[in-house]
Amino acid sequence: MIVSKPKLTFIGGGNMATSLIGGLVDKGYPANAITATDPLEASRLKLAQSFGINTSDNNPQACADADVILLAVKPQVMKSVLQGLAGALNHRPLIISIAAGISMDSLAGWLGGELPIVRCMPNTPALVQTGASGLYANSQVSAEQKALAEQILQAVGIVCWLENEADIDVVTAVSGSGPAYYFLVMEIMQRIGEELGLPEEVARQLTLQTALGAARMALESDVDSAELRRRVTSPGGTTQRAIETFESGDLEALFRKAMNGAAERAREMASELAD
Template identity: 60%
Template sequence: MSTPRITFIGAGNMAASLIGGLRAQGIAAERIRASDPSPQQREAIAAQHGIETLEDNAQALADADIVVLAIKPQVMQAVCRDLAPHLPEQALVVSIAAGIACDSLQRWLGRELPLVRCMPNTPALLGLGASGLYANAQVSAAQRQQAERLLGAVGISVWLEEERLIDAVTAVSGSGPAYFFLLIEAMSSAGQQLGLPRETAIELVLQTALGAARMARESDVDASELRRRVTSPNGTTEAAIKAFQAGGFEALVGQALNAAAHRSTELAEQLGK
């Protein structure tokens, strides 16, 4: 199968990351185009990746095999209604906008069509993203592969059998980087309170976070076993772990992720009207 022609509606940071990943995979610049209302954004992405950029969304859609909706959820309805008359008949639509359900997208686009909804996260900007993907019934096996390659250009992707699980992905990985940033902040602050210079505390915490994530990623055992291996009886690590657990650490994490998932559901209901 020939390389599909891909159009990005919106040329912000996430679109730029996906385009950069595709180009790094060897996708030719002439197979990719992007539209954006900002002249500065168009000039920057064209200069960086050598792709065609346009101001007019309808013109950008011409001959597109894949249309990536990379715009803010708040403007999605208006943009989709404008796109509807110009959308190529068999184009795969991929939405990376948070909180917009497939039913809403199809209603605004005016017909049933192959649609993949996905939730990437910000480490995609470094090629280290994690994305959950859901495909509706109109998506073919070949189009699933195309969507997987698209998101795989900036990290890992996993398929979901039910669209409602997008809310869980949002809670776990979509919002997840912020949880780790919060832990980094807290550990750095605690290190300073223990007497370490600020720069030293931050450097130690960042490298520890990076090393722990890599160990967990590359190990043949799960995180709980790795934790047990570094927790000596009556040692310093055990003292810290017991303090975490006494404060209800696991329950608090569960509450936090449930709050995020619930808010994701609420936003979908509000934005999809």
């Protein structure tokens, strides 16, 4: 549970901001210490009613006394939003960006100065408080601010600190885009289960529970995933035949190509959005 109560301002009230606010409030963070801004009145009203937080449509005003500002707007509008904030940050609040593809240099340049900034790559399971986030801090971030950033993101899942900003692109390929890989596998497994004769709902439930159970076993086990796979693959059995089929199709090479492609696209986006 978070003990300190610095003032938090979320710029943008979309899904990721909503999940973070919900996680924080659920863990006991005082709602009156949280403000969210959004240009849409309906979004502000929903946030206020759901969590009892403060809302505003005035970004500079909402940031003027904030200890932490969380940037949760679309990457395409980040530049204009940050340029509009530059004059309201003389008190040097901690900036946490959860926008994909915006480099530290771009963030600092648009904000107009050297500020403590943390880049974060969360993923969509944060919406159900089982997220995974990679964080990178610039040299302006103090140890206390790093701890605060970690506490905020831990409200919706696990946090891993990165030593190099370039690793954010790798995190994007592994956990940022990763949920979609698993959704695709689940989609395929359910469809083939139906083709083999299972009713749609039975195939769906068995597929999803199997995915959940496998992930939980891997998280709670004292051995790695490779060893867990070996333990459920009996020689000459059904699982061995399926695994050999995956291996003969070079599944690993396909994943390597896909994840390298995701990391490459993340780097491209950073270049495009810096202009």
